[in-house]
Amino acid sequence: MYELFFQKFQEKVPLTDEEQEQIKAYLTPKKLRKRQYLLQEGEVCKAIAFVERGALREYSVDNGSEHILQFAIEGWTISDLFSFLTGEQATYNIDALENAELVLITKSAHEELLKKQPKYETYMRLLITGAYIALQRRLTSNISLxxxxxxxxxxxxxxxxxxxxxxxxxxxxxxxxxxxxxxxxxxxxxxx
Amino acid sequence: MYELFFQKFQEKVPLTDEEQEQIKAYLTPKKLRKRQYLLQEGEVCKAIAFVERGALREYSVDNGSEHILQFAIEGWTISDLFSFLTGEQATYNIDALENAELVLITKSAHEELLKKQPKYETYMRLLITGAYIALQRRLTSNISLxxxxxxxxxxxxxxxxxxxxxxxxxxxxxxxxxxxxxxxxxxxxxxx
DNA sequence: AAACACTCTTGACTATTGTCAATGAAACGT
DNA sequence: ACGTTTCATTGACAATAGTCAAGAGTGTTT
Structure with missing residues (x-):
């Protein structure tokens, strides 16, 4: 369990076995059926989700029409980060496009890991940096092409x-x- | 000098005076005249720039037409992060819209600070997280509105x-x- | 003061994208 | 295997944005 999660983690930040076990204790597995919500607009986003299997989408709804912000398949991470970090209401929905197996990092797990395991903070930093760069490119192609x-x-x-x-x-x-x-x-x- | 830089830093991560002095030693001031480049497409981005005064823009050029990815005025940070982190050629240009005073974090300063000052890593993580969330919103409004x-x-x-x-x-x-x-x-x- | 560059606006026309409605095919659930 | 939903395609038309060209107003430079 959590194979892919730690594979992706270690691609960015290597871990000893003990460190891996330590982190593992903070993770929560979750299965989602196709069409099931992980998060609905208006709720508070309670976890960052890593996709071990399956496919999800994150989208906003405006006048009844959906706008997909992100897809997430195996190896990707998905969350309404703003809601997760601030505790405010989510503006995005997240649901499963296929049956999915997730690894959840809850808010409390996230905070504990940031305190106790510097490599977790490094991983988060690199994860978000990569996501940011990818998003910049997408926006550039959106306004240019x-x-x-x-x-x-x-x-x-x-x-x-x-x-x-x-x-x-x-x-x-x-x-x-x-x-x-x-x-x-x-x-x-x-x-x- | 560096007042605004440390003000913004401390809004996210408080520092002792010694820590501030330690970090200050890694910073480089730079002035830019209106229309002067900080970075040109094809070069390698050698620094992250914090704007103490003035205004800059980051843009790509496609068939002779410019597409602005970002503005940066006082208190903002600007860089071609991908080029900065990987050492690959920049795909963006950065230039001054007004005479500007910048605080530069060079690549080597960045790496040293990440090693020696955990609060710098935290600041960077929070900085990029905020930028990521803002960019998600901008993209959402771009595809929705x-x-x-x-x-x-x-x-x-x-x-x-x-x-x-x-x-x-x-x-x-x-x-x-x-x-x-x-x-x-x-x-x-x-x-x- | 004259020349120049830059910015914004406007008009006439074209190209692209959206809207609404209908159809057929494929996938899904029971 | 059946009916139901979901998906993709197409047509006719409307709305939106782009292109090209011209002109007016600012501010800067020399």
């Missing part, structure tokens, strides 16, 4: 997600309507 | 920047053409 190029770069960057997730969710992730993505794919196919 | 609402929320969130920076740069930041922003402002004014 036409939809078609954003779509091809998405499928090249995340071919696994592109295959596992319905098209209209990729459209939502990209910030366009499903019909628009469908037409763009058609044009691309015709050109080939 | 029409341009007009993005513009009003920008001016409400950053009234200081909205006043100091030319309109076409705000358009670039929002990912629309200057003409479009101009027309949206006109519509808004007519409705009032």
């Amino acid at each position: 036409p939809v078609e190029e954003r779509y091809t770069s998405f499928t090249e960057m995340y071919p696994d997600i592109a295959q596992r997730v319905p098209q209209h969710m990729i459209a939502s992730f990209m910030g366009v309507k499903p019909e628009t993505l469908s037409r763009i794919r058609k044009k691309m196919a015709e050109r080939k | 029409p341009v007009e609402e993005r513009y009003t929320s920008f001016t409400e969130m950053y009234p200081d920047i909205a006043q100091r920076v030319p309109q076409h740069m705000i358009a670039s930041f929002m990912g629309v053409k200057p003409e479009t922003l101009s027309r949206i402002r006109k519509k808004m004014a007519e409705r009032k």
